[in-house]
Amino acid sequence: MQKLAQLSQKLNLTQYVVYIGFLLIFVFFAITLGDDGFLTQRNLVNIALQTAPTTIMAIGLVFVLAAGEIDLSFGSIVAVSALASAVVLGEQPLFFGILAGLGVGVAIGFFNGILVAYLRLPSFLVTLATMGLFAGIARTMTDLRSVPVLNSTFTDLFGSGSLFGVPSLVLWTIGAVALGHFVFRETKFGAHVLATGDNPRAAQVSGIKVPRVRMLVMMVCGACAGLAGLLYAGRLQSARYTLGESDLMTVIAAVIIGGTALNGGKGTIIGALVGSLMMGMLNNGLILMGLSVSDQMIVRGLIILIAVAISLRDVNR
Amino acid sequence: MNSQTVDVPQDVLRLENIHKSFGGVVAIEDFSLDLKAGEIVALVGDNGAGKSTLIKIISGVYTPTTGTISFDGDEVNFKDATQARASGIEVVYQDLALADEQAVYMNMFLGREQTRGPLFQLDRKKMIAETEQLVEDLDVRIPSARTTIRNLSGGQRQGVAIARATHWAKKLVLLDEPTAALGVAETAKVEKLVASLKERDLAVLIISHSLDQVFRLSDRICVLRRGQQIGIRETVKTDKNEIVSMITGV
Ligand SMILES: Nc1ncnc2c1ncn2[C@@H]1O[C@H](COP(=O)(O)OP(=O)(O)OP(=O)(O)O)[C@@H](O)[C@H]1O
Ligand SMILES: [Mg+2]
Numbered sequence: 001m002q003k004l005a006q007l008s009q010k011l012n013l014t015q016y017v018v019y020i021g022f023l024l025i026f027v028f029f030a031i032t033l034g035d036d037g038f039l040t041q042r043n044l045v046n047i048a049l050q051t052a053p054t055t056i057m058a059i060g061l062v063f064v065l066a067a068g069e070i071d072l073s074f075g076s077i078v079a080v081s082a083l084a085s086a087v088v089l090g091e092q093p094l095f096f097g098i099l100a101g102l103g104v105g106v107a108i109g110f111f112n113g114i115l116v117a118y119l120r121l122p123s124f125l126v127t128l129a130t131m132g133l134f135a136g137i138a139r140t141m142t143d144l145r146s147v148p149v150l151n152s153t154f155t156d157l158f159g160s161g162s163l164f165g166v167p168s169l170v171l172w173t174i175g176a177v178a179l180g181h182f183v184f185r186e187t188k189f190g191a192h193v194l195a196t197g198d199n200p201r202a203a204q205v206s207g208i209k210v211p212r213v214r215m216l217v218m219m220v221c222g223a224c225a226g227l228a229g230l231l232y233a234g235r236l237q238s239a240r241y242t243l244g245e246s247d248l249m250t251v252i253a254a255v256i257i258g259g260t261a262l263n264g265g266k267g268t269i270i271g272a273l274v275g276s277l278m279m280g281m282l283n284n285g286l287i288l289m290g291l292s293v294s295d296q297m298i299v300r301g302l303i304i305l306i307a308v309a310i311s312l313r314d315v316n317r
Numbered sequence: 318m319n320s321q322t323v324d325v326p327q328d329v330l331r332l333e334n335i336h337k338s339f340g341g342v343v344a345i346e347d348f349s350l351d352l353k354a355g356e357i358v359a360l361v362g363d364n365g366a367g368k369s370t371l372i373k374i375i376s377g378v379y380t381p382t383t384g385t386i387s388f389d390g391d392e393v394n395f396k397d398a399t400q401a402r403a404s405g406i407e408v409v410y411q412d413l414a415l416a417d418e419q420a421v422y423m424n425m426f427l428g429r430e431q432t433r434g435p436l437f438q439l440d441r442k443k444m445i446a447e448t449e450q451l452v453e454d455l456d457v458r459i460p461s462a463r464t465t466i467r468n469l470s471g472g473q474r475q476g477v478a479i480a481r482a483t484h485w486a487k488k489l490v491l492l493d494e495p496t497a498a499l500g501v502a503e504t505a506k507v508e509k510l511v512a513s514l515k516e517r518d519l520a521v522l523i524i525s526h527s528l529d530q531v532f533r534l535s536d537r538i539c540v541l542r543r544g545q546q547i548g549i550r551e552t553v554k555t556d557k558n559e560i561v562s563m564i565t566g567v
Binding site: 182185186187188190191192194195198199201202203204205206207208261265266 | 376378397398399402403408410412413414415416417418419423427428429430432436437438439
């Protein structure tokens with residue numbers, strides 16, 4: 001691990017690690033699994049569809065991490081949002097279903113944000129607690145039952161539909177990445193997020209409203225998790241308390257490997273997208289290789305460990 | 318020094334009986350000072366005397382426990398650094414207050430980012446061009462405006478912080494040990510820059526541990542010892558021995 005880190009320092013690999021990792025994994029699976037259907041258009045499209053929710057969660061997490069905070073609760077937000085949306089869709093028209101899902105996400109983000117930004121509680125502990133809190137609420141909401149989503153406009157819009165042959169999940173991914181990238185890279189808000197995560201005191205004395213920035217990043221993350229919940233509900237045509245539950249590690253890994261700093265001040269949306277696609281490809285390949293679930297977990301854990309070790313090594317630290 | 322003129326310049330800053338304590342610790346005890354446009358006052362005192370605390374009180378980071386601050390003739394009560402900044406006060410903090418992972422130009426425009434177009438996109442081109450002009454004018458030698466602060470030397474970092482403060486200041490510049498990390502040549506450059514602020518009619522309050530520097534630059538010297546204001550001297554009417562004994566109390 002030390003040698004690997006040194007090598008990566010020498011070649012200044014850190015900023016490209018996600019692209020190199022993506023290519024290496026792709027080539028590896030293309031060679032070893034070429035005959036098992038890895039390269040078929042169907043499989044590749046499937047990877048893109050499966051990663052849509054994680055990519056969107058990753059976008060939200062980039063904002064949070066870049067601002068020097070963390071959100072562990074987004075997985076629970078996904079479940080609560082998806083359930084809220086599914087329940088409302090059972091009785092109300094489309095618009096209210098969407099509103100319920102997104103609104104719940106933003107509201108939980110707001111709740112996290114108040115505690116983190118204005119009461120100055122550490123976001124790690126706040127969201128560790130709200131992760132449990134909302135996971136519990138997701139379970140009680142429908143007594144562990146899954147809720148079917150029968151509204152076909154909804155399932156087209158957030159699941160199986162397509163526009164000019166492009167699946168709607170891919171369109172959502174492209175749209176969210178484009179918007180996220182624009183806001184993060186091109187606006188004052190993005191600059192303030194980075195400054196806040198980098199040196200909050202410097203940001204504060206420079207006139208940046210640091211608490212407001214912290215509040216907003218938690219809300220952005222909640223909104224992204226809410227949208228991810230809608231995409232899960234749309235694709236699976238049902239909502240269940242388990243949605244998003246197992247995405248925590250995948251999303252954090254995607255974002256960190258993508259080049260966002262765990263301690264703030266640095267982030268990239270495009271890197272997070274590629275990181276998320278890489279994680280999706282990894283999951284897909286390991287399944288096609290016929291590994292058992294436990295072996296998949298072990299291999300995935302090891303690969304994440306290597307990638308994170310390389311990403312976190314910085315030339316000047 | 319010439320107080321005979323009819324048109325006496327108005328005090329930019331007036332501190333009256335400022336007192337500041339942190340919990341039980343008294344950091345500043347009964348401090349008063351007037352600062353005129355175009356005047357450089359040096360604030361000296363040993364470590365922990367309360368110099369940085371005083372600067373932070375003026376710049377709105379701390380509010381005084383008691384006492385009044387007048388700025389441009391009006392009593393002010395800055396709630397935070399943003400308000401002080403909006404009134405034309407700029408600060409070079411002892412820790413420089415730079416965002417290390419961001420580029421030089423983003424630090425130069427921290428909290429003042431320029432935007433363009435209907436979507437209010439960051440105007441990086443403009444910010445980079447202005448920053449390059451600025452560092453060239455001030456002769457701050459940095460590789461480029463796009464360099465990350467983390468990759469600069471201590472002196473270059475200090476140069477960026479000073480360039481930022483002097484560029485944006487409208488009324489008053491507060492400098493907390495601005496040459497602490499600088500070499501001989503760089504120190505000379507900063508001193509020239511500080512002296513030039515006089516021509517822009519800015520008031521300057523500078524903290525320094527170098528008495529040579531203080532005597533080269535200042536019009537008046539104000540001495541603090543353990544939070545107490547020992548006295549204010551006109552630089553031309555005092556000497557190092559007197560200032561040293563005021564600082565140390567012997
Ligand atoms: N936020 C704070 N909370 C409690 N005590 C403080 C705080 N800030 C400063 N002090 C105390 O106030 C006193 C003055 O500190 P200050 O930083 O103003 O000194 P200074 O004159 O700038 O010293 P130096 O030359 O070392 O920079 C010190 O005793 C310090 O411990
Ligand atoms: Mg100090």
